[in-house]
Amino acid sequence: MTAALLRAQSTRFAGLDPLLPAAVEPPPGDLLTAALPDGERVSAVLTRTLIEPGTPQSLWSASEVFELHPLLGAADGGALDPLLRALPGRLTAAGTDTACVVTWPSRDAAAARALMTHGFIPLSVLAVRTTPPPPSDPVPGVVVRRATRADLDVLVESALAEVAYSAQVGGAIPRSDARAVKRAALRAHLTQGDPIWLAERDGVAVGHAEGWHTESRPGSWAETRVRHGRWGYVNCLSVLPHARHAGVGRALMDVAHADLSPRTVGSFLYYNPPNPLSPAFWARQGYRPLWTVWEVRPAAALR
Incomplete structure (x- = not known):
C-alpha cells in the first residue's frame, strides 16, 4: 500500500x-x-x-x-x-x-x-527563490565582506540578536546556553569554510548572514524538501536592532546570493511566518513558500 x-x-x-x-x-x-x-x-x-x-x-x-x-x-x-x-x-x-x-x-x-x-x-x-529582485543601489556607508575567525565575538552578538527577536514570535526557544551554542556553531562554520558574511556600517558590525551549499540526492535530508541538485541554503540573517530598516539585510543578501548562486539549481531557506519582518523581506528577495511546518x-x- x-x-x-x-x-x-x-x-x-x-x-x-x-x-x-x-x-x-x-x-x-x-x-x-x-x-x-x-x-x-x-x-x-x-x-x-x-x-x-x-x-x-x-x-x-x-x-x-x-x-x-x-x-x-x-x-x-x-x-x-x-x-x-x-x-x-x-x-x-x-x-x-x-x-x-x-x-x-x-x-x-x-x-x-x-x-x-x-x-x-x-x-x-x-x-524557495523563484524571482530574484532587480539589482539595487548600494546602501550608503554599509560594506559587506566575508567574516573571519577574528570576527567571532561580533558574529555571536549578531546571532543572539536574531534569537532574541525570533523567540518573541515562536521561531526560537530561549535557552540558557544560547551564547555557548551559537559560539560553537559559528566557530565550526568558520573553521570548515562555510561562508559567513559580515555587514559593517562605518566600520562597525551591524549584522551578518550565514549559508552554505547542500546536495539534494537520494537518501539525503534535502531530498524530502527540494528537487535533486545542488542548492544554496541560507541558514541565518540577522541585523542588530539599532540598524534595522535601513537596507542592511538587503545589502547582506545581495552579496550572499551572488556567492551562493553559481552552479546551483536555486536557493532555499526557512523563515517564521509570525515574524512581522520575515515574510515581507523574503518575498522582496524573491522567495515564496514551498512547505509549511x-x-x-x-x-x-x-x-
Missing part, C-alpha cells in the same frame, strides 16, 4: 506545485491508518525525536518532537483530519518542552483547516 500511496502522492504534489520533489518513503516509526468517507485508506508514520541539549537545533526546536509523516496518496490535505483525530492517543509526551509537527506543501490549502482544527499553527515555512507546542495541546 505504501508504494501505491507514494506514487499517487508524488503525482498530486507535481500538480499542486511544480517545485515540490517526489514523495519519499517515510522514516521508521509508528504506523497510523484511517479510512476516508469514500472508502479510500490513508496512512502516516509517527516518529519521536529527542533533541540533544547544546546543539544548534535546540535553539529552535522543542526537546521532544513527535512528527507525523502523512501518506495521503491522491487525496487532498483535508484527508489529514482522520489521521490527526487518531494522533492524541499515540503521543506519550509530557511537559512543556515538547511539540507535535507536520510538514505539508504550502499550496495545499485544504490541509490548513484540518491542521488548525487540531491546534496546529504555521510556525515555519521552507521557501505546522506545530503544536506543547504536544499535549493537540486537539
Whole structure:
C-alpha cells in the first residue's frame, strides 16, 4: 500500500506545485491508518525525536518532537483530519518542552483547516527563490565582506540578536546556553569554510548572514524538501536592532546570493511566518513558500 500511496502522492504534489520533489518513503516509526468517507485508506508514520541539549537545533526546536509523516496518496490535505483525530492517543509526551509537527506543501490549502482544527499553527515555512529582485543601489556607508575567525565575538552578538527577536514570535526557544551554542556553531562554520558574511556600517558590525551549499540526492535530508541538485541554503540573517530598516539585510543578501548562486539549481531557506519582518523581506528577495511546518507546542495541546 505504501508504494501505491507514494506514487499517487508524488503525482498530486507535481500538480499542486511544480517545485515540490517526489514523495519519499517515510522514516521508521509508528504506523497510523484511517479510512476516508469514500472508502479510500490513508496512512502516516509517527516518529519521536529527542533533541540533544547544546546543539544548534535546540535553539529552535522543542526537546521532544513527535512528527507525523502523512501518506495521503491522491487525496487532498483535508484527508489529514482522520489521521490527526487518531494522533492524541499515540503521543506519550509530557511537559512543556515538547511539540507535535507536520510538514505539508504550502499550496495545499485544504490541509490548513484540518491542521488548525487540531491546534496546529504555521510556525515555519521552507521557501524557495523563484524571482530574484532587480539589482539595487548600494546602501550608503554599509560594506559587506566575508567574516573571519577574528570576527567571532561580533558574529555571536549578531546571532543572539536574531534569537532574541525570533523567540518573541515562536521561531526560537530561549535557552540558557544560547551564547555557548551559537559560539560553537559559528566557530565550526568558520573553521570548515562555510561562508559567513559580515555587514559593517562605518566600520562597525551591524549584522551578518550565514549559508552554505547542500546536495539534494537520494537518501539525503534535502531530498524530502527540494528537487535533486545542488542548492544554496541560507541558514541565518540577522541585523542588530539599532540598524534595522535601513537596507542592511538587503545589502547582506545581495552579496550572499551572488556567492551562493553559481552552479546551483536555486536557493532555499526557512523563515517564521509570525515574524512581522520575515515574510515581507523574503518575498522582496524573491522567495515564496514551498512547505509549511505546522506545530503544536506543547504536544499535549493537540486537539
